Amino acid sequence: MTNQYVPLLFMTGIGAAFALLSVLLLPYVGPRRYNRAKADAYECGIEPTPQALGGGKVPIKYYLTAMLFIIFDIESVFLYPFAVAFSKLGLFALVEMVLFILTVFVAYAYVWRRGGLEWD
Amino acid sequence: MSRDDETPDNLPAAQGATPEPVVIDVRQGMFGASDGGDTSGFGGLVTNVLFPAAAARPYGGYFDEIADQLERALVGGSASYAQAIERVVVDRGEMTVFVAREHILGVARALRDDPALRFEMCLGVSGAHYPQETGRELHAVYHLLSITNGGRRVRLEVTCPDDDRHIPSIVEVYPANDWNERETWDFFGIVFDGHPALTRMFMPDDWQGHPQRKDYPLGGIPVEYKGATVPPPDERRKYS
Amino acid sequence: MGIEDKVPAGILLTTVEYVAGYSRMHSVWPATFGLACCAIEMMAAGSPDYDVSRFGMEYFQATPRTADLMVVAGRVSQKMAPVLRQVYDQMSEPKWVISMGVCASSGGMFNNYAILQGVDHIVPVDIYLPGCPPRPEMFLNACVALHEQIQATPLGVNRVTAARAAEAAALAEMPTHQMKGLLA
Numbered sequence: 001m002t003n004q005y006v007p008l009l010f011m012t013g014i015g016a017a018f019a020l021l022s023v024l025l026l027p028y029v030g031p032r033r034y035n036r037a038k039a040d041a042y043e044c045g046i047e048p049t050p051q052a053l054g055g056g057k058v059p060i061k062y063y064l065t066a067m068l069f070i071i072f073d074i075e076s077v078f079l080y081p082f083a084v085a086f087s088k089l090g091l092f093a094l095v096e097m098v099l100f101i102l103t104v105f106v107a108y109a110y111v112w113r114r115g116g117l118e119w120d
Numbered sequence: 121m122s123r124d125d126e127t128p129d130n131l132p133a134a135q136g137a138t139p140e141p142v143v144i145d146v147r148q149g150m151f152g153a154s155d156g157g158d159t160s161g162f163g164g165l166v167t168n169v170l171f172p173a174a175a176a177r178p179y180g181g182y183f184d185e186i187a188d189q190l191e192r193a194l195v196g197g198s199a200s201y202a203q204a205i206e207r208v209v210v211d212r213g214e215m216t217v218f219v220a221r222e223h224i225l226g227v228a229r230a231l232r233d234d235p236a237l238r239f240e241m242c243l244g245v246s247g248a249h250y251p252q253e254t255g256r257e258l259h260a261v262y263h264l265l266s267i268t269n270g271g272r273r274v275r276l277e278v279t280c281p282d283d284d285r286h287i288p289s290i291v292e293v294y295p296a297n298d299w300n301e302r303e304t305w306d307f308f309g310i311v312f313d314g315h316p317a318l319t320r321m322f323m324p325d326d327w328q329g330h331p332q333r334k335d336y337p338l339g340g341i342p343v344e345y346k347g348a349t350v351p352p353p354d355e356r357r358k359y360s
Numbered sequence: 361m362g363i364e365d366k367v368p369a370g371i372l373l374t375t376v377e378y379v380a381g382y383s384r385m386h387s388v389w390p391a392t393f394g395l396a397c398c399a400i401e402m403m404a405a406g407s408p409d410y411d412v413s414r415f416g417m418e419y420f421q422a423t424p425r426t427a428d429l430m431v432v433a434g435r436v437s438q439k440m441a442p443v444l445r446q447v448y449d450q451m452s453e454p455k456w457v458i459s460m461g462v463c464a465s466s467g468g469m470f471n472n473y474a475i476l477q478g479v480d481h482i483v484p485v486d487i488y489l490p491g492c493p494p495r496p497e498m499f500l501n502a503c504v505a506l507h508e509q510i511q512a513t514p515l516g517v518n519r520v521t522a523a524r525a526a527e528a529a530a531l532a533e534m535p536t537h538q539m540k541g542l543l544a
Contacts, residue, residue, distance in 0.1 A: 038452070045444065323439065324439045331474070339473025339474075340472050340473075341477055343471065344537055346542035347537075347539045347540040347541060349537075352471050
C-alpha cells in the first residue's frame, strides 16, 4: 500500500537536491572574475562608507560584556562550594580563598581602569 | 563708486512718466562679430541690449504697498530704506528691488518677519554675470513669494564686483536657500559668507572654474563624421 | 575553476557555447540605469504595448549584483560618470551594455563641459542605439541584436582566438580621421 504522500516527498527531495546542487556546484562551474568594486558594499554607485570588519552589524561591546560575565561567573562558581563547606575547612582554606579573590580582583581592576566596563 | 543709473538720461523719470529703458550693452553682428569679409550682411547688425530703468513712484498694483511697508519695517534696523535699497525696477508686472549687499540680511529678515510683508517663501537664488558692468559684474537674484498676503512676488537683486565676490548668506532667514547658494557658488563663484557648507553642487567636487560665467568656454570637442570634422558650437565659423 | 573556460575545443565546446548562449539570451535581466529622457522610452518598452517581457526582460533589477544588462538610457554628466563605472563594476559576469540614445552613445546634442561624450569612454559597450529618444521598437531591435550577439558569444579557447582576431582587425583597419571624401 503506497502512502499518498510519497510523491510529495519526491518533490521536496528534487527541489532540495536542485537547490543544493546549484549552490554547491556553482563555485566550480562558474568563472572567477574578481574586481575590487564587486567586493564592496553596494551604495548606489558611490564609494561605500568605511565600516568595521564584518560590516559593523553586531557591536563588539556585546562580546566583551559576555566574556567578562563568564570570567566572573566562574569565580563565583568557585565561591559557592567554599561557602557551603566553610565550617569544615580551616584557616588555610580562608587564606587560600582570599588570595584567589585578590588575584581575580587584579584582573577586575585592570578591566575597570582600561574602560572595559564602559558601555559606549 | 558711481552707479550706472546716475547719468542724466537714466535718472528716474518725473512722477507719472514712463521711464525710458537703459542700454547696458551694444552687440554687433551675429554669433560674435570679428573680421570683415562677411557677405551675409549680418555683420552690420547692431543690437542694443535694453534693461528697464529705475521706476518712478507710483509703481502700480501692490508694489507701492511693499515699498512703503519695507520702508516702515527697516526703521530702527541696521540700515534705513534709503541706505539699503539702491533702486526699484518695475517692468512687465514684476518688481525688482536692488539691495546693497551689506544689508541683504536685514532686508530679507524684514521681508520675512513683518506681518504686512510676510514673504515666507524664498524660491531660491540664481546668479547672473555681466562682464561689461565694471564694479557690478556678478548679480545674485532672489525670488520671494508671500502666500499669506495673496501670492505677492518680489525679486531682490544684489550685486558684487568681480574682484570681491562676497555676498552675505541669507540661510539664517531662509534655510531653504542653502542648496541654491551652493549652486550659485558652483556656477558663478559668488562666496556666500556665513553659509554652513559652501561646496560644489552640480559639478564634481574637484572641478576648477565656474561654468556659467560669460568667460567660461563651452568645452565641447570636435566631432568627426565621415572624414569631416565639425568643431564644437562656440568655435564654429563666424558669419561676420 | 570555471568549466566554460576549460572545455576543450571541438564539438563539446560548441555545444556548451550553444547551450550557454541560448539560456543566457532568453533571460537577460536589465539593471535600472535610466538617467534622462531615454528612460521614459525604456519604461515604455516595458509597457504592454511594446512588451519587453516576451524576451524575459521585464525583471528590471534595482541592484547591479543580479543584473545582466546595463541600459545606459540618457546623458551621463561628469559627476555621474564614476557612479556609472562603480555600478558597472558591481555587476556580476556575464554582463552587457546597451548605450541607449545619442547622448549615451556619443554625447548627443550636448557637446559641452558637463556631459560625457559617449559612455564608451568609461564602460565597454556592446550595442549602440541611436535616437533622441529611440522609439520603444528601436529599443526592442537593440535587444534582439544583443540576443543574437549573446547567442554567438564564443567561450574558452574560442573566446581567446576571437579576441585576438578582433584586436588584429582593429589594428589593421583605417582610422576614422583618415576616411576622407565620404560626405559626397
